[in-house]
Amino acid sequence: MAIRPILKWGSPVLHTASLPVTNIDADTALLVRDMVDTMYAAPGIGLAAPQIGVSLRVIVVDLSTGTEKGKLLHLINPEFVEKEGEQKHEEGCLSIPGYAGSPTRPARVVVRGLDLEGRERVYTGTELLARAFCHEIDHIDGLLFVDRLSPLKRDLMKRKLKKRARADDWED
Numbered sequence: 001m002a003i004r005p006i007l008k009w010g011s012p013v014l015h016t017a018s019l020p021v022t023n024i025d026a027d028t029a030l031l032v033r034d035m036v037d038t039m040y041a042a043p044g045i046g047l048a049a050p051q052i053g054v055s056l057r058v059i060v061v062d063l064s065t066g067t068e069k070g071k072l073l074h075l076i077n078p079e080f081v082e083k084e085g086e087q088k089h090e091e092g093c094l095s096i097p098g099y100a101g102s103p104t105r106p107a108r109v110v111v112r113g114l115d116l117e118g119r120e121r122v123y124t125g126t127e128l129l130a131r132a133f134c135h136e137i138d139h140i141d142g143l144l145f146v147d148r149l150s151p152l153k154r155d156l157m158k159r160k161l162k163k164r165a166r167a168d169d170w171e172d
Protein backbone atom coordinates (compact mmCIF):
# COMPACT_ATOMS: atom_id res chain seq x y z
CA MET A 1 0.00 0.00 0.00
CA ALA A 2 1.40 3.34 -1.01
CA ILE A 3 -0.34 6.62 -0.47
CA ARG A 4 1.31 9.20 -2.68
CA PRO A 5 1.28 12.97 -2.28
CA ILE A 6 -1.45 14.65 -4.31
CA LEU A 7 -0.11 17.47 -6.45
CA LYS A 8 -1.84 20.81 -6.24
CA TRP A 9 -3.02 23.32 -8.83
CA GLY A 10 0.00 24.94 -10.46
CA SER A 11 2.05 21.74 -10.75
CA PRO A 12 2.93 21.56 -14.47
CA VAL A 13 1.90 17.89 -14.84
CA LEU A 14 -1.68 18.84 -13.87
CA HIS A 15 -1.86 21.33 -16.72
CA THR A 16 -0.42 19.06 -19.40
CA ALA A 17 -2.22 16.39 -21.44
CA SER A 18 -1.13 12.91 -20.31
CA LEU A 19 0.18 10.24 -22.66
CA PRO A 20 -1.68 7.04 -23.51
CA VAL A 21 -0.53 3.85 -21.82
CA THR A 22 1.07 1.77 -24.58
CA ASN A 23 1.86 -1.32 -22.54
CA ILE A 24 -0.28 -2.58 -19.68
CA ASP A 25 2.15 -4.30 -17.32
CA ALA A 26 3.14 -4.66 -13.66
CA ASP A 27 4.00 -0.95 -13.46
CA THR A 28 0.48 -0.08 -14.59
CA ALA A 29 -0.98 -2.37 -11.92
CA LEU A 30 1.22 -0.72 -9.30
CA LEU A 31 0.15 2.72 -10.49
CA VAL A 32 -3.54 1.80 -10.26
CA ARG A 33 -3.04 0.33 -6.78
CA ASP A 34 -1.28 3.48 -5.55
CA MET A 35 -3.98 5.66 -7.10
CA VAL A 36 -6.72 3.69 -5.32
CA ASP A 37 -4.85 3.83 -1.98
CA THR A 38 -4.31 7.57 -2.40
CA MET A 39 -7.95 8.20 -3.41
CA TYR A 40 -9.30 6.26 -0.42
CA ALA A 41 -6.91 7.94 2.00
CA ALA A 42 -7.88 11.44 0.87
CA PRO A 43 -10.80 10.44 0.76
CA GLY A 44 -12.05 11.15 -2.74
CA ILE A 45 -14.42 9.65 -5.30
CA GLY A 46 -11.95 9.81 -8.19
CA LEU A 47 -8.32 10.30 -9.04
CA ALA A 48 -6.29 10.67 -12.21
CA ALA A 49 -2.65 9.61 -12.61
CA PRO A 50 -1.28 13.17 -13.16
CA GLN A 51 -2.55 14.07 -9.67
CA ILE A 52 0.17 11.83 -8.27
CA GLY A 53 2.69 13.11 -10.79
CA VAL A 54 2.35 10.41 -13.45
CA SER A 55 1.53 11.80 -16.89
CA LEU A 56 -0.40 8.77 -18.13
CA ARG A 57 -4.05 8.33 -19.14
CA VAL A 58 -5.27 6.32 -16.16
CA ILE A 59 -8.24 7.12 -13.90
CA VAL A 60 -9.88 5.49 -10.90
CA VAL A 61 -13.41 6.19 -9.64
CA ASP A 62 -15.32 4.92 -6.61
CA LEU A 63 -18.43 6.89 -5.69
CA SER A 64 -18.58 5.03 -2.35
CA THR A 65 -14.97 6.08 -1.44
CA GLY A 66 -14.30 2.43 -0.68
CA THR A 67 -17.21 1.88 1.70
CA GLU A 68 -19.10 -0.42 -0.68
CA LYS A 69 -17.74 -3.46 -2.49
CA GLY A 70 -17.88 -3.52 -6.28
CA LYS A 71 -18.00 0.24 -6.75
CA LEU A 72 -14.33 0.70 -7.63
CA LEU A 73 -13.49 1.03 -11.27
CA HIS A 74 -10.32 1.86 -13.13
CA LEU A 75 -9.88 2.81 -16.76
CA ILE A 76 -6.75 2.93 -18.86
CA ASN A 77 -6.84 5.26 -21.87
CA PRO A 78 -10.49 6.22 -21.26
CA GLU A 79 -12.41 8.09 -23.92
CA PHE A 80 -15.95 9.31 -24.43
CA VAL A 81 -18.19 7.30 -26.71
CA GLU A 82 -21.27 9.42 -26.06
CA LYS A 83 -22.13 12.66 -24.25
CA GLU A 84 -25.70 13.80 -23.84
CA GLY A 85 -27.60 16.59 -22.11
CA GLU A 86 -26.36 18.98 -19.45
CA GLN A 87 -26.06 19.18 -15.67
CA LYS A 88 -24.45 21.68 -13.37
CA HIS A 89 -23.41 20.84 -9.82
CA GLU A 90 -20.71 21.90 -7.42
CA GLU A 91 -17.42 20.02 -7.74
CA GLY A 92 -14.30 19.99 -5.69
CA CYS A 93 -10.90 18.54 -6.51
CA LEU A 94 -8.23 16.92 -4.36
CA SER A 95 -5.69 19.04 -6.24
CA ILE A 96 -7.54 22.27 -5.29
CA PRO A 97 -8.37 21.77 -1.60
CA GLY A 98 -10.68 24.37 -0.11
CA TYR A 99 -12.24 25.46 -3.41
CA ALA A 100 -15.30 24.44 -5.39
CA GLY A 101 -17.00 25.40 -8.63
CA SER A 102 -19.93 24.37 -10.78
CA PRO A 103 -18.87 23.57 -14.33
CA THR A 104 -21.45 22.49 -16.91
CA ARG A 105 -21.16 18.76 -17.57
CA PRO A 106 -23.06 16.30 -19.76
CA ALA A 107 -26.04 14.66 -18.03
CA ARG A 108 -25.06 11.26 -19.39
CA VAL A 109 -21.81 9.88 -20.73
CA VAL A 110 -20.64 6.57 -22.12
CA VAL A 111 -16.95 5.99 -21.52
CA ARG A 112 -14.73 3.31 -22.97
CA GLY A 113 -11.27 2.19 -21.87
CA LEU A 114 -9.17 -0.82 -20.92
CA ASP A 115 -8.78 -2.61 -17.60
CA LEU A 116 -5.54 -4.02 -16.20
CA GLU A 117 -6.10 -7.26 -18.11
CA GLY A 118 -6.32 -5.30 -21.35
CA ARG A 119 -10.03 -6.00 -21.76
CA GLU A 120 -12.28 -3.28 -23.10
CA ARG A 121 -14.64 -1.83 -20.50
CA VAL A 122 -17.61 0.39 -21.27
CA TYR A 123 -19.43 2.32 -18.56
CA THR A 124 -22.51 4.52 -18.73
CA GLY A 125 -22.71 7.28 -16.15
CA THR A 126 -25.43 9.73 -15.18
CA GLU A 127 -25.57 12.29 -12.36
CA LEU A 128 -22.52 12.02 -10.07
CA LEU A 129 -20.88 9.22 -12.05
CA ALA A 130 -21.09 11.25 -15.27
CA ARG A 131 -19.53 14.22 -13.48
CA ALA A 132 -16.78 12.04 -12.02
CA PHE A 133 -15.89 10.59 -15.44
CA CYS A 134 -15.80 14.08 -16.96
CA HIS A 135 -13.73 15.48 -14.08
CA GLU A 136 -11.15 12.66 -14.23
CA ILE A 137 -10.90 12.58 -18.03
CA ASP A 138 -10.42 16.36 -17.92
CA HIS A 139 -7.45 15.72 -15.62
CA ILE A 140 -5.71 13.51 -18.17
CA ASP A 141 -6.35 16.22 -20.77
CA GLY A 142 -4.61 18.72 -18.48
CA LEU A 143 -7.82 20.48 -17.41
CA LEU A 144 -9.20 21.19 -13.95
CA PHE A 145 -12.74 22.25 -13.06
CA VAL A 146 -11.53 25.86 -12.80
CA ASP A 147 -10.80 25.79 -16.52
CA ARG A 148 -14.48 24.97 -17.18
CA LEU A 149 -15.94 27.93 -15.25
CA SER A 150 -17.19 31.14 -16.83
CA PRO A 151 -14.31 33.53 -17.69
CA LEU A 152 -15.21 35.83 -14.79
CA LYS A 153 -15.30 33.07 -12.14
CA ARG A 154 -12.28 31.38 -13.66
CA ASP A 155 -10.11 34.50 -13.53
CA LEU A 156 -11.21 35.29 -9.99
CA MET A 157 -10.41 31.79 -8.76
CA LYS A 158 -7.13 31.61 -10.66
CA ARG A 159 -5.92 34.78 -8.97
CA LYS A 160 -6.56 33.17 -5.58
CA LEU A 161 -5.01 29.85 -6.65
CA LYS A 162 -1.86 31.56 -7.90
CA LYS A 163 -1.35 33.05 -4.45
CA ARG A 164 -1.91 29.67 -2.81
CA ALA A 165 0.46 27.95 -5.22
CA ARG A 166 3.15 30.60 -4.72
CA ALA A 167 2.92 30.25 -0.95
CA ASP A 168 2.41 26.47 -1.24
CA ASP A 169 -0.31 26.98 1.36
CA TRP A 170 -3.40 24.84 0.83
CA GLU A 171 -6.28 24.06 3.15
CA ASP A 172 -6.55 20.38 3.92
Ligand SMILES: [Zn+2]
Pocket (backbone or CB within 6 Å): 092, 093, 094, 095, 135, 139
Ligand atom coordinates in the same frame (compact mmCIF):
# COMPACT_ATOMS: atom_id res chain seq x y z
ZN1 LIG B 1 -9.75 16.64 -9.55
